[in-house]
Amino acid sequence: MYRKRQLLLFSVLVIGLLALSACQGSGAQSCGPDLPISETAARRIEQKVVQAAQTSPGSPIRVTVTDEEATSYINLRMNSQTAIERPQVRFEQGQVCVSGKLTRFGSIQPMVVARGNVTINDGQVTVNLTNATANGIPVPSQFIAPLVQIANDYLHNQNLPVNVQTVDIVPGQATVMVALKPQ
Numbered sequence: 001m002y003r004k005r006q007l008l009l010f011s012v013l014v015i016g017l018l019a020l021s022a023c024q025g026s027g028a029q030s031c032g033p034d035l036p037i038s039e040t041a042a043r044r045i046e047q048k049v050v051q052a053a054q055t056s057p058g059s060p061i062r063v064t065v066t067d068e069e070a071t072s073y074i075n076l077r078m079n080s081q082t083a084i085e086r087p088q089v090r091f092e093q094g095q096v097c098v099s100g101k102l103t104r105f106g107s108i109q110p111m112v113v114a115r116g117n118v119t120i121n122d123g124q125v126t127v128n129l130t131n132a133t134a135n136g137i138p139v140p141s142q143f144i145a146p147l148v149q150i151a152n153d154y155l156h157n158q159n160l161p162v163n164v165q166t167v168d169i170v171p172g173q174a175t176v177m178v179a180l181k182p183q
């Protein structure tokens with residue numbers, strides 16, 4: 001039960017980030033200078049989740065993740081699940097920026113930058129992509145919308161036993177607060 005709760009909590013935490021990286025793609029070719037990727041930073045996320053999972057049932061669970069931790073975790077633990085080579089994640093005021101080289105669409109491998117935010121409806125996270133570029137060229141919304149819909153359908157069909165209460169994104173970090181759903 002403890003391990004299951006730990007995995008579910010972490011899933012909620014990073015699912016928004018994964019959805020953004022699955023959607024891809026702001027005039028710039030990156031979100032900023034490359035962040036270091038380290039095993040230590042990836043482990044810090046896991047430690048935070050373990051600590052959060054020890055919260056008493058019914059209590060809100062709050063976890064804060066930094067740019068470096070999110071970037072390291074996605075690169076070292078989840079890279080095979082993304083369509084971006086060496087993804088970089090930066091938390092900006094109210095939004096997330098994900099950048100890297102798109103690798104799963106044949107021989108064309110553009111640098112993509114995607115910026116978006118998340119909203120919460122009935123305890124579920126919804127991804128809103130605000131803009132995307134490929135090699136610095138804006139990607140038309142008619143190409144982005146179906147990918148965002150697929151990501152949101154995936155998120156909403158997970159049936160996680162938690163309600164997301166808040167997601168606060170400020171420069172350098174994101175804080176997620178969840179509560180277990182009543183059984």
